[in-house]
Amino acid sequence: MSPQEVEVFVRANQGKMARLTWADGVVQLVLIDVADDEGFLHSGPNGDAPRHFWSRFGDLDSAQIEDA
DSSP states (O other), rough: OOOHHHHHHHHHHTTTTEEEEEEEEEEEEEEEEEOSSSSSESSGGGGSSOOOOEGGGGGGGEEEOOOO
């Protein structure tokens, strides 16, 4: 995904759990919070605290909503 595609995904899915694949290959399930112009806030792995990690849109390779 391009950084622009990640931004669209994040903005459309605030408040939802998502499976994110980072550029280094790590896969995490996180709760998406809010976005700014360069990145977004999200929870720790599995929706755990701390709840306010910030990541750049370009740090992700892929993202998908995690079905409950």
